[in-house]
Amino acid sequence: MLKLVVLISGAGSNLRALLDASADAEFPARVVAIGADRDADGLALGEEYGVPTFSVPFTAYPDRDSWGDALIDEVRRWEPDVVVLSGLMRLVPPAVVDAFSPNLINTHPAYLPEFPGAHGVRDAIAAGVTQTGASLIVVDNSVDGGPIIAQERIPVLPGDTESSLHDRIKPVERRLLIQAVLDIANSHLDLKELARS
Numbered sequence: 619m620l621k622l623v624v625l626i627s628g629a630g631s632n633l634r635a636l637l638d639a640s641a642d643a644e645f646p647a648r649v650v651a652i653g654a655d656r657d658a659d660g661l662a663l664g665e666e667y668g669v670p671t672f673s674v675p676f677t678a679y680p681d682r683d684s685w686g687d688a689l690i691d692e693v694r695r696w697e698p699d700v701v702v703l704s705g706l707m708r709l710v711p712p713a714v715v716d717a718f719s720p721n722l723i724n725t726h727p728a729y730l731p732e733f734p735g736a737h738g739v740r741d742a743i744a745a746g747v748t749q750t751g752a753s754l755i756v757v758d759n760s761v762d763g764g765p766i767i768a769q770e771r772i773p774v775l776p777g778d779t780e781s782s783l784h785d786r787i788k789p790v791e792r793r794l795l796i797q798a799v800l801d802i803a804n805s806h807l808d809l810k811e812l813a814r815s
């Protein structure tokens with residue numbers, strides 16, 4: 619059984635999809651803990667699904683590196699096979715990458731390397747493109763520039779707002795994430811090999 623720690627900053631709708639998938643006895647992965655960098659709404663999913671939660675508030679630390687060190691300690695307690703950044707709206711410092719990558723993966727609401735960063739959906743709308751996408755990557759020390767695990771194109775429709783477009787991207791992110799978790803658990807996807815190539 620693949621053990622996942624999922625880190626969030628927001629509502630955790632993609633996390634909910636993983637928790638729902640894990641509720642199936644046949645699914646080969648379990649979310650063993652949910653962590654956040656703030657008082658994220660999605661932490662409430664821990665109680666709903668009976669999964670432990672923890673918070674390492676970014677603002678409680680003097681700098682990114684000391685926050686990262688505290689995050690590493692919390693995450694390691696759960697001995698995860700894979701750490702999923704599922705809407706963690708924070709760049710993780712190099713020590714976090716060293717501690718967990720390539721078993722550190724991130725969903726992103728754009729077709730990377732297009733529109734990296736915190737506003738992938740907003741930036742795609744502002745650029746006036748007719749298609750964007752969803753990506754799942756291995757986290758490295760770049761900003762959303764790590765090896766691509768999976769990605770899919772999604773059209774930008776006339777009249778789309780940031781929120782209407784994001785609402786169509788998220789289900790694709792969920793599908794890519796759940797498929798990748800399945801593939802890792804079934805040894806059809808080797809993150810080490812992907813990160814080497």
Ligand code: GAR
Nearest residue numbers: 628629630631632705725726727735
């Ligand atoms: C997701 O679209 C995720 O890809 C994005 O935040 C959203 C979280 O939604 N992450 C980033 O933009 C990271 N750069 P959720 O909290 O409802 O799952």
